[in-house]
Amino acid sequence: MPVISNRLTRTLNITHPIISAPMAFAGGGALAAAVSAAGGLGLIGGGYGDSTWLDEQFAIAAGQRVGVGFITWSLRKSPSLLTDVLKRKPAAVMLSFGDPRPFVDEIRDGSALVMCQCQNIDHVWDAIDVGADIIVAQNAEAGGHGALRGGLSFVPEAADLIAAHSPNALLVAAGGIADGRGLAASLMLGAEGVLVGTRLWASAEALVHRRHHEAIVEANGDETIRTTVADIARQIPWPRGLTARVRRNAFTQRWHGREDLLERNAAVEGPRYREAFAEGDPDNASVWFGEAAGLISAIEPASRIVERMAADAASRLAGHAGATLA
Structure with a gap:
């Protein structure tokens, strides 16, 4: 070969x-x-x-x-x-x-x-x-x-x-x-x-959690978004100009475009996010994959x-x- x-x-x-x-x-x-x-x-x-x-x-x-x-x-x-x-x-x-x-x-x-x-x-x-x-x-x-x-x-x-x-x-x-x-x-x-x-x-x-792997197999390249909501929920201070590409889901639908509100409620939403991620919940925490999902x-x-x-x-x-x- x-x-x-x-x-x-x-x-x-x-x-x-x-x-x-x-x-x-x-x-x-x-x-x-x-x-x-x-x-x-x-x-x-x-x-x-x-x-x-x-x-x-x-x-x-x-x-x-x-x-x-x-x-x-x-x-x-x-x-x-x-x-x-x-x-x-x-x-x-x-x-x-x-x-x-x-x-x-x-x-x-x-x-x-x-x-x-x-x-x-x-x-x-x-x-x-x-x-x-x-x-x-x-x-x-x-x-x-x-x-x-x-x-x-x-x-x-x-x-x-x-x-x-x-x-x-x-x-x-x-x-x-x-x-x-x-x-x-x-x-x-x-x-x-x-x-x-x-x-x-x-x-x-x-x-990677099994449920997150299942999510990428089911996804196509349109099903991601560049956003800062995961970092706000995790209270991780990423520098300006850098966003994260993650799967579009209920979490991004709820908070993308409402970042100020999420930041004000991070003390409550942060633990919810972390619990959802630990459980492999593909809808209420970020699933970290890119546009190549459509090729997998x-x-x-x-x-x-x-x-x-x-x-x-x-x-x-x-x-x-x-x-x-x-």
């Missing part, structure tokens, strides 16, 4: 140019290990910074080469989390949603690659400025937190900027990528690989997802001058 070989696969010493998104609460050690074992690179989601949970997930992933990702503005509150994680020798550390500068030197000193996830061109300039090894261009189709850029323009714009100002950096595309067509298209747009969230959120190894019809092992995506992309790119198939 032909495989895609490029700078990303050689730099990361992986078989397929596929990286799993470090999804908070869902991207644990089992998922990261499964993606790495299948020939990609799995990232454990550092989330909002639970050191005990991170220890547990790295233990679960033991024996596989994995990385980790952090919500940068949250990491600034507990920088020792990075110090502790680097002792485990992750292959890469991804920083998202905040200034990467306070952490880059420590990551390099820990012999990990620096990944910076970007939602606009200013973020790409920041990543170039700190000399990021891998720059992730995340588009608005992505599940979870992000911004508003569309992938068809953002990825090639970022590719051109990186080629001109930081040619050794590797560009990875994120958002809406669920199969070989998405991987092949991302490579055609100038990326050297993909960061996959929603499709791997819908995997057997993801830490089953919950499968991560290895099958990665291998099928890579094989299909390689088949589609066979004969194209921009890809070397071996």
Whole structure:
């Protein structure tokens, strides 16, 4: 079977140019290990910074080469989390949603690659400025937190900027990528690989409630919304300009557009939300997936997802001058 070989696969010493998104609460050690074992690179989601949970997930992933990702503005509150994680020798550390500068030197000193996830061109300039090894261009189709850029323009714009100002950096595309067509298209747009969230959120190894998995299988790409209501209910102070793409449901119908009222009632609605999420209630708490939901019809092992995506992309790119198939 032909495989895609490029700078990303050689730099990361992986078989397929596929990286799993470090999804908070869902991207644990089992998922990261499964993606790495299948020939990609799995990232454990550092989330909002639970050191005990991170220890547990790295233990679960033991024996596989994995990385980790952090919500940068949250990491600034507990920088020792990075110090502790680097002792485990992750292959890469991804920083998202905040200034990467306070952490880059420590990551390099820990012999990990620096990944910076970007939602606009200013973020790409920041990543170039700190000399990021891998720059992730995340588009608005992505599940979870992000911004508003569309992938068809953002990825090639970022590719051109990186080629001109930081040619050794590797560009990875994120958002809406669920199969070989998405991987092949991302490579055609100038990326050297993909960061996959929603499709791997819908995997057997993801830490996702059964009822939420059932919801994504039933959904199409129209059934999501970018909103801040989940963050308001959870009383998590996300920076302005960053919203979360989640499933449209009774919770978003009740509160989207009434954010001020939800904020005033957060002391009551917050516990209700958390209880609903813990119970896997798909209607009264957020279900965290993106527009790629419309391309997902089953919950499968991560290895099958990665291998099928890579094989299909390689088949589609066979004969194209921009890809070397071996």
